[in-house]
Amino acid sequence: MRKIKNLEMKNISKSFQGIFANKNLNLSIKSGEILGLLGENGAGKTTLMNILYGLYQPDSGEIRINDKKIKINSPLASIEHGIGMVHQHFMLIQNHSVIENIALGYKDTPFFFPKIKIKEKVLDFSEKFNFPVNLSKKVWQLSAGEQQRIEIIKALLNGADLLILDEPTSVLTSQEAKELFSILNDMKKQGHMIIFISHKLDEIMDICDRVMVLRKGEIIGSAETDKTDKKSLARMMIGKEVIFNIKKEKIPKGEKVLNVDNINAFDDKGLPALKNISFSIHENEIFGIAGVAGNGQKELAEAITGIRRISSGKVTIKGKDITNISPRKIFDKGVSHVPEERIKFGIAPGLFLYDNAILKQHHLDKYSKKSFLQYDKIKAHTKALIDKFNVSAPSINTEIRNLSGGNIQKLILGREISEEPSLLVASHPTYGLDVGATQYLREQLLERRKLGGAILLFSEDLDEIFELCDKIAIIFEGKFTGIMDADDKRLSDIGLMMAGSLEYV
Amino acid sequence: MYRLKVTNRDNITKTRSFMTNVFSLGAGLVAIGILFAINKVNPFFAISEIFANSFGTMYGIKETITKAIPLILIGTGLTFAFRAKFWNIGAEGQMLMGAIFGSWTALTFGEFLPGFIIIPMMFIAGFIGGGIWGIIPAILKIKYSINEVISTLMLNYICAEFITMLIVGPWKGAERFGFPGTNDLPGSAVLNVIPGSRIHYVTLIITILFASILCVVVYKTKFGYEVRVVGENPDAGKYAGINFFRTTLMVMVISGGAAGLAGVGEIAGIHHYLGHPASISSGYGFTAIIVAWLAKLNPLYTIISGLFFAGILVGGDAIQISLGLPAATVQIVNGMLLVFLIMGDFFLKNRIRIQ
Numbered sequence A: 001m002r003k004i005k006n007l008e009m010k011n012i013s014k015s016f017q018g019i020f021a022n023k024n025l026n027l028s029i030k031s032g033e034i035l036g037l038l039g040e041n042g043a044g045k046t047t048l049m050n051i052l053y054g055l056y057q058p059d060s061g062e063i064r065i066n067d068k069k070i071k072i073n074s075p076l077a078s079i080e081h082g083i084g085m086v087h088q089h090f091m092l093i094q095n096h097s098v099i100e101n102i103a104l105g106y107k108d109t110p111f112f113f114p115k116i117k118i119k120e121k122v123l124d125f126s127e128k129f130n131f132p133v134n135l136s137k138k139v140w141q142l143s144a145g146e147q148q149r150i151e152i153i154k155a156l157l158n159g160a161d162l163l164i165l166d167e168p169t170s171v172l173t174s175q176e177a178k179e180l181f182s183i184l185n186d187m188k189k190q191g192h193m194i195i196f197i198s199h200k201l202d203e204i205m206d207i208c209d210r211v212m213v214l215r216k217g218e219i220i221g222s223a224e225t226d227k228t229d230k231k232s233l234a235r236m237m238i239g240k241e242v243i244f245n246i247k248k249e250k251i252p253k254g255e256k257v258l259n260v261d262n263i264n265a266f267d268d269k270g271l272p273a274l275k276n277i278s279f280s281i282h283e284n285e286i287f288g289i290a291g292v293a294g295n296g297q298k299e300l301a302e303a304i305t306g307i308r309r310i311s312s313g314k315v316t317i318k319g320k321d322i323t324n325i326s327p328r329k330i331f332d333k334g335v336s337h338v339p340e341e342r343i344k345f346g347i348a349p350g351l352f353l354y355d356n357a358i359l360k361q362h363h364l365d366k367y368s369k370k371s372f373l374q375y376d377k378i379k380a381h382t383k384a385l386i387d388k389f390n391v392s393a394p395s396i397n398t399e400i401r402n403l404s405g406g407n408i409q410k411l412i413l414g415r416e417i418s419e420e421p422s423l424l425v426a427s428h429p430t431y432g433l434d435v436g437a438t439q440y441l442r443e444q445l446l447e448r449r450k451l452g453g454a455i456l457l458f459s460e461d462l463d464e465i466f467e468l469c470d471k472i473a474i475i476f477e478g479k480f481t482g483i484m485d486a487d488d489k490r491l492s493d494i495g496l497m498m499a500g501s502l503e504y505v
Numbered sequence B: 001m002y003r004l005k006v007t008n009r010d011n012i013t014k015t016r017s018f019m020t021n022v023f024s025l026g027a028g029l030v031a032i033g034i035l036f037a038i039n040k041v042n043p044f045f046a047i048s049e050i051f052a053n054s055f056g057t058m059y060g061i062k063e064t065i066t067k068a069i070p071l072i073l074i075g076t077g078l079t080f081a082f083r084a085k086f087w088n089i090g091a092e093g094q095m096l097m098g099a100i101f102g103s104w105t106a107l108t109f110g111e112f113l114p115g116f117i118i119i120p121m122m123f124i125a126g127f128i129g130g131g132i133w134g135i136i137p138a139i140l141k142i143k144y145s146i147n148e149v150i151s152t153l154m155l156n157y158i159c160a161e162f163i164t165m166l167i168v169g170p171w172k173g174a175e176r177f178g179f180p181g182t183n184d185l186p187g188s189a190v191l192n193v194i195p196g197s198r199i200h201y202v203t204l205i206i207t208i209l210f211a212s213i214l215c216v217v218v219y220k221t222k223f224g225y226e227v228r229v230v231g232e233n234p235d236a237g238k239y240a241g242i243n244f245f246r247t248t249l250m251v252m253v254i255s256g257g258a259a260g261l262a263g264v265g266e267i268a269g270i271h272h273y274l275g276h277p278a279s280i281s282s283g284y285g286f287t288a289i290i291v292a293w294l295a296k297l298n299p300l301y302t303i304i305s306g307l308f309f310a311g312i313l314v315g316g317d318a319i320q321i322s323l324g325l326p327a328a329t330v331q332i333v334n335g336m337l338l339v340f341l342i343m344g345d346f347f348l349k350n351r352i353r354i355q
Helices: A043-053 A077-078 A098-105 A116-130 A146-159 A174-189 A202-205 A230-238 A295-303 A327-332 A342-346 A375-388 A404-420 A435-450 A462-468 A490-498 B013-038 B042-055 B056-084 B092-111 B115-144 B147-169 B203-222 B222-233 B234-239 B244-271 B282-292 B302-322 B329-349
Strands: A006-016 A020-029 A034-038 A059-065 A069-070 A085-088 A162-166 A193-199 A210-215 A219-223 A256-266 A270-280 A285-290 A312-317 A335-338 A422-427 A455-457 A471-476 A477-486 B005-006 B350-354
Touching: A006 B013, A020 A043, A020 A193, A020 A219, A034 A230, A034 A462, A043 A162, A043 A193, A059 A462, A085 A146, A098 A116, A116 A146, A146 A162, A146 A174, A146 A375, A174 A193, A174 A202, A193 A202, A202 A230, A210 A404, A219 A230, A230 A312, A230 A490, A256 A295, A256 A455, A270 A285, A270 A295, A270 A312, A270 A455, A270 A477, A285 A435, A285 A462, A295 A327, A295 A335, A295 A422, A295 A455, A335 A404, A342 A404, A342 B234, A375 A404, A375 B222, A404 A435, A404 B350, A422 A435, A435 A455, A435 B203, A435 B244, A455 A462, A471 A490, B013 B042, B013 B329, B042 B056, B042 B302, B056 B092, B056 B147, B056 B203, B056 B222, B056 B244, B056 B282, B056 B302, B092 B115, B092 B147, B092 B244, B115 B147, B115 B244, B203 B222, B203 B244, B203 B302, B222 B234, B222 B244, B234 B244, B244 B282, B282 B302, B282 B329, B302 B329, B329 B350
Parallel strands: A034 A193, A034 A210, A085 A162, A162 A193, A285 A455, A285 A471, A335 A422, A422 A455
Antiparallel strands: A006 A020, A006 A059, A059 A069, A210 A219, A256 A270, A256 A312, A471 A477, B005 B350
């Protein structure tokens, strides 16, 4: 007995602070079907699924199950209706055992002796879908793939007919991904329906019956996977043909500034995040790194600026080795850094504006004499910075937490550029900024390029990459799937390269 | 249904911050008054008696200053640790370790050396002792992620028991006739006092100097800047290339060292021998936490807040006897005030509205 034979979402809209995350979206799925949701980060995939799972309420639109309109107020209601979700980041308690975690999420867990009662049920399930689990192990002892299975069991035990998987393979090894796919195919045969969120084209083509492509909150297209090809899906995902008319002025590149030779590094979980990355950047050059977030961009920026250890390989600035030396020494060699998470890394929120204007530079002779800071000079510098970079702030004596994100970003960029670095590493410098601030920051980057700076730009915004960069590298799962000049015709396949389906090396 | 909505307050002015403290203390006193009333003591009389006994008489003022010396010195060091978000609850132990090092120096070398040599030696030894006791939890935290609240707190007891072991064992003095404690420090190692009081002015001068220097260090130097950045946002500190390990160690050397200096002051200025830990310190290391907090982590303000809490110690002792209140009165008064100060902090940082 399946609770859901078909499910429909009609005209769903949801906006956050005036910006549409979902705009008039329609979705339908029926028993025994795997539906892929494809799109870049921020396309609205997760928002849509959170609405279906009851975490958000839509501003308008309706959800229908078996042609009956229903309302989903909470995840609990969603579970009652037979919907289960496996989040990208698992919601498991690390210090508890597998069976305890399952008992915790199960609606019919008895108050006394919960483990004994549900043990049999769990074993039934794991047999039915042919995936073995060790119930007494603690969650922290399990691999990511095993943890994911626990999440799936939790959903199925609660009677989920529709299973939503948010980027399920992002944490899996390729072997684990294969195992997951065979489980999903078994479930499909038994009449379950699955919504599979991903930005990896190969997987979507592999496992899904149908695919919907989202971009900027809207559905761009939908197709049966056997009647389409990766290339056209990639185009839909990127949203346009790549435009090659670059307006910026041509400047001949100067001497080599940064050279990265075959570096490897691990992410915070100890998994390989960078795999044999090599490239170089010259004076008067902006080198862009395009890719879907989480494919190694953050780790690459951190490895170059000295925050993350490089496990093998070599980085040089103007011929001098900077591999694994301290962030301060790298800064002193002329490398500035606009960090990805600016509030987390770029500022000390409770300190004054002028304190933050010299973060990383306070040890320089111009701001300090012996051990003492020269506050008169620091304040003069801050005032100049605010004027030059259009930071709107009530005064330099306010705590920086009182500034808006855009103004904080302008201050950080100004701070980093004002040192006239040989290399500026800028991670998502315009992310989340309004149009005016974005344009202003981009002009500043071009200005820096004109003055002989080398810039390494990380961005998810392809418009930005094409508008600014002289050279573009595409990163996928810690590897470059292509490095080419910005006017290379092969860039029309950038979508495929970002999705890991095509490599030009 | 009414709902409380809590939002961050954007701009916190100095006036607002000061007034919040004043109101918190006022509210704390009201709560303490209620406790007095429950104990059938007239709250207005009791609270006014506290301050009359500490600030109202010459004797009271002298005693208040005497007790303020360790409170200010330790509190000043704690502002530094707290600013780096290192929750040092171990000042009591660091102070006792300072007392051990200071006494050892005096008992070993005091016989042969004049005061102007042995006294600086004792203070230096005390600073080192307190500093070592402060570094241990810092290393444990950075290298092995051991929570400093637990480790500093536990080190207090280890140090107290260590003193007990010394004074009934190897260091037990013949002059004590079987009672626990070392022999008296030699005369050259004893601090002079202002005549007619117990104010050991050498420590008082050290205290005021220490607070002033630390104030300059925090607000005017590169090192102070790094401490503030690390305390505000360790990730930004890492990004800015600040050496987290070295900064934290230095902070705890200074914080523990300040407490160690206070320990030497108490031994050389008041007790003149190393006795039972509970008699060396009546919880100065804990009260100093409140002193640092009330001073808004500004080292110079600890001079004012230290005097205030010394007054409560002196006045509290007095009313305990005159009004027949339980011995825990002073701790209760202190504890209540800390709770209200912390609550005040919440209202300072957030705006609360009823919807």
